[in-house]
Structure formats: C-alpha cells, structure tokens
Amino acid sequence: MSSSQQRLWNQLQGYWPALKGSLALVHKPCIRPNCPTCASGKKHPNYLLAVTDKGRRRCLYVPGPMVPALKRALKNGRRIEQLLYQMGPALLEEYRAQSPAQTGPAAVFRKSSAQKRSTKS
Numbered sequence: 444m445s446s447s448q449q450r451l452w453n454q455l456q457g458y459w460p461a462l463k464g465s466l467a468l469v470h471k472p473c474i475r476p477n478c479p480t481c482a483s484g485k486k487h488p489n490y491l492l493a494v495t496d497k498g499r500r501r502c503l504y505v506p507g508p509m510v511p512a513l514k515r516a517l518k519n520g521r522r523i524e525q526l527l528y529q530m531g532p533a534l535l536e537e538y539r540a541q542s543p544a545q546t547g548p549a550a551v552f553r554k555s556s557a558q559k560r561s562t563k564s
C-alpha cells in the first residue's frame with residue numbers, strides 16, 4: 444500500500460463504527476389510557492433511524508440510550524465518505540507517479556491532435 448493509501452486506511456479505522464442513514468426525532472402518542480403527557484399535547488419523543496437497504500427504505504425504532512452512539516456513527520459515516528472522495532485523487536496521483544509519461548491532459552491532447560492531422564493528409 445502506498446503512503447497516501449496507508450494514511451487514509453489508518454484514518455478510516457478511527458471512524459468505526461460508522462453508518463449511513465438519517466436519525467429523526469418524532470413525537471408520538473402512546474397507547475396508555477389517560478396519559479398526562481399525551482393529554483397535554485406534548486406526546487412522547489422517539490428516535491427513528493431511516494435506512495435504505497437495496498433501494499427499500501426502512502424505519503427502525505432507536506432506544507433512547509442508543510441515540511448518542513448512533514449520532515457518533517452517523518458522523519463517522521460522513522467522515523468516511525469524505526475519505527472515499529479523497530481516495531480517487533490519491534489513486535490517480537499514485538498511478539501518475541508510477542507512469543508519468545502516459546498520463547495527464549497534455550499527453551491526451553497531443554495524441555488526439557496528432558491523429559487528426561494524420562487523417563487529413
């Protein structure tokens with residue numbers, strides 16, 4: 444593994460556990476009869492985690508004590524996404540460093556303009 448890949452890999456491991464989804468706070472009435480909280484109109488706060496699994500959206504109930512852990516995992520998911528965006532440039536840079544003559548927009552431009560000239564004549 445190259446040094447830039449190694450660096451991203453090390454960062455990635457620090458961002459575990461990670462998840463993608465959206466955490467939403469909803470207020471729902473409960474099933475208890477004569478509940479004072481529901482009667483006051485406040486209802487009960489509940490956290491739901493919405494995840495997409497193969498295109499299908501699912502909503503999962505999140506127990507209160509799990510909320511901080513899931514918030515951290517969501518943040519980690521975004522950090523990992525940022526790292527994955529850095530991975531493309533890192534891989535391309537690595538490739539360029541190994542074969543400098545064949546890459547870069549200048550090389551492509553020279554090649555295509557040379558071909559055009561040769562087809563005209």
Ligand SMILES: [Zn+2]
Pocket residue numbers: 472473474475478479480481482486487
């Ligand atoms: Zn209630």
